[in-house]
Amino acid sequence: MKARSMQDHIPSEAAAAIGGLAAKLLPAGIGATLVVLVDPPADKKELFARFFIGLAMSGMFTELTIDLLRNLSWFSALTVGNVWHVVAVAGVWGGIGWFVVGGLVMWLKKLRADPVATIAEAKKELM
Numbered sequence: 613m614k615a616r617s618m619q620d621h622i623p624s625e626a627a628a629a630i631g632g633l634a635a636k637l638l639p640a641g642i643g644a645t646l647v648v649l650v651d652p653p654a655d656k657k658e659l660f661a662r663f664f665i666g667l668a669m670s671g672m673f674t675e676l677t678i679d680l681l682r683n684l685s686w687f688s689a690l691t692v693g694n695v696w697h698v699v700a701v702a703g704v705w706g707g708i709g710w711f712v713v714g715g716l717v718m719w720l721k722k723l724r725a726d727p728v729a730t731i732a733e734a735k736k737e738l739m
Contacts, residue, residue, distance in 0.1 A: 651710065651711065651714055653714070653717075654717075658713075658714075658717055661713055661717070662709070662710050662713040662714060662717075663710075665709040665710070665712070665713045666705075666706035666707070666708075666709035666710040666713075667706065667709075668709065669705045669706065669708060669709035670701075670702040670703070670704075670705035670706040670709065671702075672705075673705045674698060674701045674702040674705055675692055675698075677701050677704075677705065678690050678691070678692055678697060678698070678701055679692075681701075719734075
Protein backbone atom coordinates (compact mmCIF):
# COMPACT_ATOMS: atom_id res chain seq x y z
CA MET A 613 0.00 0.00 0.00
CA LYS A 614 1.32 3.41 -0.98
CA ALA A 615 1.82 5.97 1.78
CA ARG A 616 -0.14 9.15 1.10
CA SER A 617 1.57 12.45 1.44
CA MET A 618 0.07 15.77 2.45
CA GLN A 619 0.04 16.81 -1.20
CA ASP A 620 -2.40 14.01 -1.99
CA HIS A 621 -4.92 15.53 0.41
CA ILE A 622 -4.77 19.20 -0.52
CA PRO A 623 -5.39 20.26 -4.11
CA SER A 624 -2.59 22.34 -5.53
CA GLU A 625 -4.86 25.37 -6.01
CA ALA A 626 -5.84 25.39 -2.33
CA ALA A 627 -2.23 24.94 -1.24
CA ALA A 628 -1.17 27.82 -3.48
CA ALA A 629 -3.93 30.03 -2.09
CA ILE A 630 -3.01 29.20 1.52
CA GLY A 631 0.68 29.76 0.80
CA GLY A 632 0.02 33.04 -0.97
CA LEU A 633 -2.19 34.29 1.86
CA ALA A 634 0.37 33.28 4.48
CA ALA A 635 3.18 34.95 2.53
CA LYS A 636 1.12 38.14 2.29
CA LEU A 637 -0.16 38.33 5.89
CA LEU A 638 2.53 36.64 7.98
CA PRO A 639 5.20 39.36 7.71
CA ALA A 640 2.64 42.02 8.59
CA GLY A 641 1.46 40.01 11.58
CA ILE A 642 5.02 39.46 12.78
CA GLY A 643 5.77 43.17 12.54
CA ALA A 644 2.62 44.12 14.43
CA THR A 645 3.25 41.43 17.06
CA LEU A 646 6.76 42.72 17.74
CA VAL A 647 5.39 46.21 18.25
CA VAL A 648 2.97 44.86 20.88
CA LEU A 649 5.98 44.21 23.07
CA VAL A 650 7.00 47.88 22.89
CA ASP A 651 3.62 49.54 23.50
CA PRO A 652 1.02 47.14 24.97
CA PRO A 653 -2.66 48.05 24.56
CA ALA A 654 -5.01 48.73 27.47
CA ASP A 655 -7.73 46.21 26.54
CA LYS A 656 -8.71 43.64 23.91
CA LYS A 657 -10.71 46.14 21.86
CA GLU A 658 -7.68 48.39 21.50
CA LEU A 659 -5.46 45.37 20.77
CA PHE A 660 -7.74 44.30 17.93
CA ALA A 661 -7.95 47.82 16.47
CA ARG A 662 -4.20 48.35 16.61
CA PHE A 663 -3.36 44.90 15.25
CA PHE A 664 -5.91 45.18 12.44
CA ILE A 665 -4.72 48.62 11.35
CA GLY A 666 -1.07 47.53 11.49
CA LEU A 667 -1.89 44.44 9.45
CA ALA A 668 -3.96 46.41 6.95
CA MET A 669 -1.36 49.15 6.50
CA SER A 670 1.48 46.72 5.99
CA GLY A 671 -0.62 44.64 3.62
CA MET A 672 -1.62 47.68 1.57
CA PHE A 673 1.62 49.64 1.49
CA THR A 674 4.45 47.06 1.51
CA GLU A 675 4.65 46.36 -2.23
CA LEU A 676 4.04 50.01 -3.09
CA THR A 677 6.85 51.08 -0.75
CA ILE A 678 9.25 48.51 -2.23
CA ASP A 679 8.41 49.70 -5.74
CA LEU A 680 8.95 53.34 -4.76
CA LEU A 681 12.19 52.61 -2.89
CA ARG A 682 13.62 50.68 -5.84
CA ASN A 683 13.72 53.98 -7.75
CA LEU A 684 16.29 55.28 -5.26
CA SER A 685 19.86 54.16 -5.86
CA TRP A 686 20.40 53.10 -2.23
CA PHE A 687 17.49 50.66 -2.34
CA SER A 688 17.73 49.44 -5.94
CA ALA A 689 18.35 45.88 -4.75
CA LEU A 690 14.95 45.62 -3.01
CA THR A 691 12.63 43.06 -4.56
CA VAL A 692 9.19 41.78 -3.76
CA GLY A 693 10.50 38.27 -4.44
CA ASN A 694 12.91 38.42 -1.49
CA VAL A 695 10.96 37.45 1.62
CA TRP A 696 13.27 39.31 4.00
CA HIS A 697 12.81 42.58 2.12
CA VAL A 698 9.05 42.16 2.34
CA VAL A 699 9.23 41.28 6.05
CA ALA A 700 11.31 44.35 6.83
CA VAL A 701 9.08 46.78 4.96
CA ALA A 702 5.87 45.14 6.24
CA GLY A 703 7.20 45.33 9.79
CA VAL A 704 7.85 49.05 9.42
CA TRP A 705 4.33 49.66 8.11
CA GLY A 706 2.83 47.47 10.83
CA GLY A 707 4.68 49.50 13.46
CA ILE A 708 3.55 52.78 11.95
CA GLY A 709 -0.07 51.61 11.97
CA TRP A 710 0.25 50.36 15.54
CA PHE A 711 1.60 53.64 16.87
CA VAL A 712 -0.83 55.80 14.86
CA VAL A 713 -3.80 53.97 16.35
CA GLY A 714 -2.18 54.09 19.81
CA GLY A 715 -1.74 57.85 19.54
CA LEU A 716 -5.29 58.29 18.31
CA VAL A 717 -6.68 56.19 21.18
CA MET A 718 -4.64 58.18 23.70
CA TRP A 719 -5.85 61.48 22.23
CA LEU A 720 -9.49 60.30 22.24
CA LYS A 721 -9.20 59.31 25.92
CA LYS A 722 -7.90 62.79 26.74
CA LEU A 723 -10.71 64.29 24.65
CA ARG A 724 -13.36 62.35 26.58
CA ALA A 725 -11.88 63.36 29.92
CA ASP A 726 -11.55 67.10 29.17
CA PRO A 727 -12.74 68.09 25.69
CA VAL A 728 -12.20 71.86 25.97
CA ALA A 729 -8.62 71.63 27.25
CA THR A 730 -7.71 68.92 24.73
CA ILE A 731 -9.02 70.92 21.76
CA ALA A 732 -7.28 74.08 23.04
CA GLU A 733 -4.02 72.14 23.42
CA ALA A 734 -4.37 70.69 19.88
CA LYS A 735 -4.98 74.18 18.43
CA LYS A 736 -1.96 75.50 20.30
CA GLU A 737 0.21 72.64 18.95
CA LEU A 738 -0.91 73.23 15.36
CA MET A 739 -0.26 76.97 15.39
